[in-house]
Amino acid sequence: MTEPPLQIPADQLERALANAARLGAKAALREIGLHDEDAADDVRDLRNLLDAWRSAKSTVWHTTVKGFTMALIAIIAAGVAITWPNNPLGPPK
DSSP states (O other), rough: HHHHHHHHOOOHHHHHHHHHHHHHHHHHHHHHTOOSHHHHHHHHHHHHHHHHHHHHHHHHHHHHHHHHHHHHHHHHHHHHHSSSTTTTTTTOO
């Protein structure tokens, strides 16, 4: 014969789930080394490192785009200067 389903009051179930979640979170933090009193500082340091990495990435991207833009403008300016009429730097006539 099958047994009737177990009935647990809602408040007892909520307490059991909250306790299980708390234990699971503690185990996960312990597993990755964030279980001691220095954990908050470690997380703060990691966030600062990530922010610095993102800033450096953004700066490199902006510098690269600026360099290519300046090179393109320089090439266009040189082309205009060489082909400008009566330019001493232009091709011989």
